[in-house]
Amino acid sequence: MGKTSPSVAELKEGIARGDRGSLSRAITLAESRLPEDQEHAQDLIADLLPETGRAIRVGITGVPGAGKSTTIEALGLKLIREGHRVAVLVVDPTSARTGGSILGDKTRMHKLSAEENAYIRPSPSGGVLGGVARKTREAMLLCEAAGFDVIIVESVGVGQSEAELAEMVDCLMLLLVPGAGDELQGIKRGIMELADLIVVNKADGDRVPLAKRARGDYRHALRMLPPSTVGWETPVQIASATEGTGLDEVWESVEKHRAHLEETGQLDERRRRQTERWLDSMIEEAVLAAVHRRSGVEEAISQARADVDAEKITVPQATQKVLEAAGLGTSAAS
Ligand code: GDP
Numbered sequence: 038m039g040k041t042s043p044s045v046a047e048l049k050e051g052i053a054r055g056d057r058g059s060l061s062r063a064i065t066l067a068e069s070r071l072p073e074d075q076e077h078a079q080d081l082i083a084d085l086l087p088e089t090g091r092a093i094r095v096g097i098t099g100v101p102g103a104g105k106s107t108t109i110e111a112l113g114l115k116l117i118r119e120g121h122r123v124a125v126l127v128v129d130p131t132s133a134r135t136g137g138s139i140l141g142d143k144t145r146m147h148k149l150s151a152e153e154n155a156y157i158r159p160s161p162s163g164g165v166l167g168g169v170a171r172k173t174r175e176a177m178l179l180c181e182a183a184g185f186d187v188i189i190v191e192s193v194g195v196g197q198s199e200a201e202l203a204e205m206v207d208c209l210m211l212l213l214v215p216g217a218g219d220e221l222q223g224i225k226r227g228i229m230e231l232a233d234l235i236v237v238n239k240a241d242g243d244r245v246p247l248a249k250r251a252r253g254d255y256r257h258a259l260r261m262l263p264p265s266t267v268g269w270e271t272p273v274q275i276a277s278a279t280e281g282t283g284l285d286e287v288w289e290s291v292e293k294h295r296a297h298l299e300e301t302g303q304l305d306e307r308r309r310r311q312t313e314r315w316l317d318s319m320i321e322e323a324v325l326a327a328v329h330r331r332s333g334v335e336e337a338i339s340q341a342r343a344d345v346d347a348e349k350i351t352v353p354q355a356t357q358k359v360l361e362a363a364g365l366g367t368s369a370a371s
Pocket of ligand 1: 099100101102103104105106107108238239240241276277278279280
């Protein structure tokens, strides 16, 4: 942290007050790649950990254009009216891969972001996908410590990311739109299996009959899949984020699902799994960073790239050389 930055103690105090500025600074620290920032962030998270875990953690996924931000804004405003404090974390896996973002500069959820009791944070760009997930987990904990009791994690549905999202939240909502033709086209079975709740959005105007038909098709398809949550029949509902219809029922399902998790002991189990995944990704990142810091490793990587490009050695051989440079080579593999 720079000289003018608040100390860990100041940030902790700000977060405990629910101050959004302190929360933002803390999340920025957790996202930073500077070792001293990381150290401060981890101290802060360790201090705040007893204040975390009480929120309801909901993931929302769906293809771009499905209406995720419109739905989150409508749901968020409703929840705030009911006395909740709502934090929204937007995970955009494309930003990890390309450094750019398919969300672009689109102004999203501006009504919700104007609310005192809302907090909206886009995912960090750059870095590895696992890193984005780890940072999102930490941002979630910091939001909980700041008194947000509903955490919504939005993820752009691009295939791989749903499993990661499912492991971060208590309830995964899949948002779909009614389309012409085969409703199941393009929806991967795996994503349906992970969903705790399916919402067919844009059920308004002349799309209502189509949405109802889609609901029937998805219900039918779900019967052939194992349940996402033991003892839970994944509901399929229709809603319109722009008209606000069906959203009360959607949130009722989220709460019912949560109650089911608590009653069956599965909430503790999910939370344990979430913590394990956090640990795994943290270890992976830390080990990788430590290896990169060893002297000679960066040079060995450059050399390995050049040798592979020049077809002097194979990729497995080049990898072995990098491991040896890091002092991690094994005689068995060499
Ligand atoms: P996201 O990419 O999944 O976040 O989708 P957006 O929330 O940005 O919505 C994409 C487009 O669909 C926008 O033009 C929205 O106004 C529109 N949209 C979202 N929800 C609804 C809905 O329930 N009904 C209708 N008719 N349009 C919607």
